[in-house]
Amino acid sequence: MHVKRKPFIEVNHVSKKFSERPVLRDLSFSIDRGEIVGLIGPNGSGKTTTVRLLNGVISPDAGDISVGGYDPRIDGEAVRRMSGVLTESAGLYPHLTGRQNLRFFADLYGVDEPDRADALLAEFGLAEVADRKVGTYSTGMKKRLGIAKALLHRPAVLFLDEPTNGLDPEGIRMVLDYIRQLNERDGTTVLICSHLLQQLQRVCHRYLFLHGGKVVEQGSLAELEARHFPGVTLEVETDLVLSDGQYHGIPARQVGPGRIAFTLPDRSHIPRLLRRLTQEAAVYRAVPVECDLETLYFRIKEGTAADE
Amino acid sequence: MNRRAVWAIARKDIQSITGNLQVWLPMLIVPLLLGVGLPLGLVLGFRFGGQSLWTGNTQVILEWADKLAVGELGTVWPTLTRLDQKLIYLSANYLLAPLFLIIPLMTASVISADSFAGEKERGTLETLLFAPVDMWSLFAGKVLAAFVPAVVVSLVTFLLCALSVNLAAWPLFHRIMFPQVNWLPLMLLVIPAVSLLAILANVFISARVATFQAAYQLGGTVVLPILLLVAGQVTGVLVLSAMVVTVVGLVVAAIDVLLLRQVLRHLNRNQLFASQVR
Numbered sequence: 001m002h003v004k005r006k007p008f009i010e011v012n013h014v015s016k017k018f019s020e021r022p023v024l025r026d027l028s029f030s031i032d033r034g035e036i037v038g039l040i041g042p043n044g045s046g047k048t049t050t051v052r053l054l055n056g057v058i059s060p061d062a063g064d065i066s067v068g069g070y071d072p073r074i075d076g077e078a079v080r081r082m083s084g085v086l087t088e089s090a091g092l093y094p095h096l097t098g099r100q101n102l103r104f105f106a107d108l109y110g111v112d113e114p115d116r117a118d119a120l121l122a123e124f125g126l127a128e129v130a131d132r133k134v135g136t137y138s139t140g141m142k143k144r145l146g147i148a149k150a151l152l153h154r155p156a157v158l159f160l161d162e163p164t165n166g167l168d169p170e171g172i173r174m175v176l177d178y179i180r181q182l183n184e185r186d187g188t189t190v191l192i193c194s195h196l197l198q199q200l201q202r203v204c205h206r207y208l209f210l211h212g213g214k215v216v217e218q219g220s221l222a223e224l225e226a227r228h229f230p231g232v233t234l235e236v237e238t239d240l241v242l243s244d245g246q247y248h249g250i251p252a253r254q255v256g257p258g259r260i261a262f263t264l265p266d267r268s269h270i271p272r273l274l275r276r277l278t279q280e281a282a283v284y285r286a287v288p289v290e291c292d293l294e295t296l297y298f299r300i301k302e303g304t305a306a307d308e
Numbered sequence: 309m310n311r312r313a314v315w316a317i318a319r320k321d322i323q324s325i326t327g328n329l330q331v332w333l334p335m336l337i338v339p340l341l342l343g344v345g346l347p348l349g350l351v352l353g354f355r356f357g358g359q360s361l362w363t364g365n366t367q368v369i370l371e372w373a374d375k376l377a378v379g380e381l382g383t384v385w386p387t388l389t390r391l392d393q394k395l396i397y398l399s400a401n402y403l404l405a406p407l408f409l410i411i412p413l414m415t416a417s418v419i420s421a422d423s424f425a426g427e428k429e430r431g432t433l434e435t436l437l438f439a440p441v442d443m444w445s446l447f448a449g450k451v452l453a454a455f456v457p458a459v460v461v462s463l464v465t466f467l468l469c470a471l472s473v474n475l476a477a478w479p480l481f482h483r484i485m486f487p488q489v490n491w492l493p494l495m496l497l498v499i500p501a502v503s504l505l506a507i508l509a510n511v512f513i514s515a516r517v518a519t520f521q522a523a524y525q526l527g528g529t530v531v532l533p534i535l536l537l538v539a540g541q542v543t544g545v546l547v548l549s550a551m552v553v554t555v556v557g558l559v560v561a562a563i564d565v566l567l568l569r570q571v572l573r574h575l576n577r578n579q580l581f582a583s584q585v586r
Contacts, residue, residue, distance in 0.1 A: 018582075057437050057581050076577070080440040091435025095324045107316030108439040149435075 006069075008033040008157065008189050009054065014063030015213075016049055023049045024213040027063070031206075036183050036190040038200040040297060041210030047193040048088070050210070051159045054191075055083055068156060081109070084155030088162050090146030094135030098126055098145050101134055102152060109153035120148035125174065139166035147175060151182070157189040158182075164199050176203050197293040207293070209300050217300045225291040228299045232264045233289040234273065240281035248276065261289065310445040317441075317449025322457060325419065335418070335461065339411040343465035344472055346407065350399050351476040358392030366395065373398055380488045396477050400486040404469070405494060410536065411465055412503040416458035417532055420510035421523040423450040424580065429520055433580070443575055447511065454507045459500050466495055490550045497557030504564045506535050512571045515580055 007030035016024040024046045031037050039047050052058045054067055056076030065072055072079045092101050102117035121130045124144040134142060143166050150158060163179070164172045180203050182188045194200050200207070207224065209217040217224065237259055242252055250273060251263045262273060270288070277283050325331050373385055373394070381401075388394045427433035436446065466487075473486045487495075509531045514523040545552050 052581070055438055057434075057577055059578055077440050077442060080438060083438075085435070085438040087434050087438070089431040089434075091432045091438075093320065093324070093432060094430070095327045096320065100323070104316055104320050105435075105439070108313050108436075108441050110310075110312065110440075 005032070007031060008035075008068060009191070010064075010066040011050075011054075012064045014053065014060045014065060016046075016053065016058070016060050022213060024053075024060070027210075027214050029208050029215045029218060031189060031191065033189055034183065034187040035206060036179065036192065036204050038204035038207045038293075039191055039193045039210060040195075040197065040200070040207055040293075042301075045210040046213045047210055048161060051085065051161060051191070051193065054159065055080055055085060081153070082156040084150035084153065084158045086143075086146045086150045086158075086160045086163055088165070090142045090149075092134045092142055092145060092149070095133060097131050097133055098137070098141075099130040101145065102149060105149050106152050111153050116152060117148075120151060121145075123178070124148045140168055140171045143167055144171060144175065147178075154186070155188065158191070160190065160192045160194075162194055162196075163192060164194070164196055172199060179203050197297055201293045209297070211301065211304045216304045221291075221293065221296070224296050224300075228296055228303075229291045230265075232267050232270065234262045234264060234270055235287050235289050236260050236262065236277065236283060237285040238277065238281050238283045240277065258284075309448060310441055313439075313441040313445045314449045314452060317436075317446065318452035318456065321419070321423070321450065321453030325457065335415055335457070338414065339461050339465045340468070342407050343411055343462075344468045347400065347404050347469050348472045348476055350403075351396050351473050354392050354395040354399065355476065355480060358395045359390070361391065361395075366391065369398060370394060380490065384485075390480070393480050396480065397485055400473050400477070401488050401491075405491075406536075408462055408466055408469075408495065408499060409502060412458040412462040412499055413506050413532060413535060415461050416454045416503045416507045417510055417527050418524070419454035419457060420450070420507045421514050421527045422520050423454065423511045424515040425517055425520045425523040426514075428518065437577055437581060443577055443580075444572060447515075447572065447575060450511050450514075451504070451507050454511070455500070455504060458503045458507070462499055462503075463495065466491075490553050493550055493553040493557055497554060498560060501557050501560035501564055502535060505560060505567065506531060508564065508567050508571055512575070515575055 009029075009031040011030070012028050014024055014027040015022065023044075027046070027050065039050065041047055049058070053060055053065060054072060056072030056079050059073050067079045068082055070078045093104070096104065098121060099117060102120065106117055118127070118130070121127050124147065126141060126145060126148070129137065129141065134145065137145065143163065147160070147163060150160070158179075160179075164175055167175060176199060179190055179192075183190055183203075190203075192200060192204065201221065206220050207218060208215050217227075219227070235255065239258060240247070240260060242254055242260060246252055247260075247262065250269075252260050255261045264270060264273065267288070270286075274283065274286060325335070373381065384397065385394075388397055424433065427436055470484075470486055474481075474484050477485055506527075510523065510527040513526045513531070514520075517523050517526065545556050
């Protein structure tokens with residue numbers, strides 16, 4: 001008999017107000033162990049509040065939360081022991097050096113591996129500046145140190161708020177590769193809040209779209225695409241001349257010189273279209289247009305606005 | 309209590325003081341002026357000008373000492389024959405005590421006002437509250453960070469004071485005349501207990517208000533004057549026995565415990581977050 005595993009993180013009908021201003025309303029979602037999930041939403045949609053609630057540093061007004069089997073309201077310490085958190089400002093002490101910062105947090109998190117701080121400093125390319133005060137670090141260096149800090153105690157779950165903000169392209173690649181490796185190697189569950197959708201697309205298995213304090217859509221890229229963009233667009237480089245916005249009944253449009261986009265009901269129609277096209281015109285290239293997260297984000301946002 | 313976290317927080321806060329010259333230099337200069345410069349000036353002034361003082365100016369204080377011949381004062385007073393000796397002995401042993409209360413209270417107030425409000429202003433409180441450290445340990449770390457420097461500064465200043473006062477007065481006494489034994493419970497019990505009282509109140513205020521400025525204003529204008537007033541009176545017991553001074557110290561320590569219990573009842577992570585994290 002197949003028994004469904006209990007999700008690692010479960011949020012059920014949670015609401016939270018700050019000074020009578022509702023921030024979360026009836027928020028519900030779940031995350032399985034070992035998933036990398038992107039939490040997406042406009043500013044003020046409740047992403048940071050969600051991370052705080054999951055760590056038990058604030059309490060919900062209503063609803064239930066479970067992280068790794070613990071209720072953060074009651075067993076906040078246990079949740080915080082297994083969580084690594086990167087806040088948006090990184091939260092480091094400018095008067096301490098990079099190494100001193102990590103050692104301080106190692107003491108708070110009860111880390112007993114003497115070489116852990118140095119290993120992480122090396123891993124995030126900070127070994128050479130380890131003895132410099134953090135106040136003199138660039139934004140990217142602070143961000144990398146913040147992530148190293150969140151990883152000190154080998155957490156089972158990582159909460160990352162804008163982890164690549166302020167990083168240069170090398171830094172972004174380093175951080176995203178590390179998150180992916182960590183997830184594959186240790187099975188770390190990761191929740192990433194970010195506005196940088198293209199970057200999220202490189203690491204996340206699944207996405208939660210937050211709007212007005214609740215989850216308005218969720219799923220993997222393929223699931224979301226199937227729901228919001230049911231057709232397939234095939235972009236073809238060809239010398240074919242379109243006459244009236246269609247080709248043998250298939251909707252088509254000119255998207256550039258010698259480039260036509262065909263809209264098909266699904267991928268099974270691609271071979272037949274290509275066979276006919278190659279008989280009637282020269283075809284140089286044909287690429288199915290993949291729907292990116294950004295396009296989906298705006299489609300979902302438009303849908304949510306229309307519902308309201 | 310998470311001892312490792314307590315010491316880590318205290319060490320980190322103390323490092324933030326010692327790592328900034330503009331912070332620690334005034335913290336040393338003012339105690340040195342009050343605790344060493346002023347007493348030394350007093351002793352040297354009486355040593356070189358005491359004998360020529362008009363009797364009318366000193367009459368009241370000498371008569372007061374004659375009448376209060378209890379404890380160590382009662383034993384030593386009759387052996388002092390010269391006016392300058394009497395004035396130096398009285399001023400060193402009985403007039404300096406309030407200064408040694410001002411020193412730790414000043415040091416403690418600055419550090420403890422910064423404790424939570426400073427973390428908020430530097431954007432680090434959130435990270436600290438995300439750590440698996442209970443509120444009791446967090447609070448204890450903050451209290452320790454103010455208590456250790458306050459007590460160390462006042463004890464070191466006191467030792468330097470004793471050294472300079474005895475050296476300056478040596479030609480007149482040819483023995484160690486300061487401090488009396490009553491000073492031991494004062495320095496080792498009363499002053500740490502009063503400092504702790506100021507720290508507890510200030511750390512609590514710092515946890516409740518949003519900025520260091522607000523915490524310092526409240527601590528400096530409400531807590532500090534009240535404590536100085538009370539403590540100033542408390543030092544009066546120095547003329548009595550060491551036992552009385554010890555009892556006073558124990559009473560203040562008991563008030564500390566009561567205050568600590570109250571503070572811990574009113575301090576929680578949610579409230580700290582709600583009041584301080586933007």
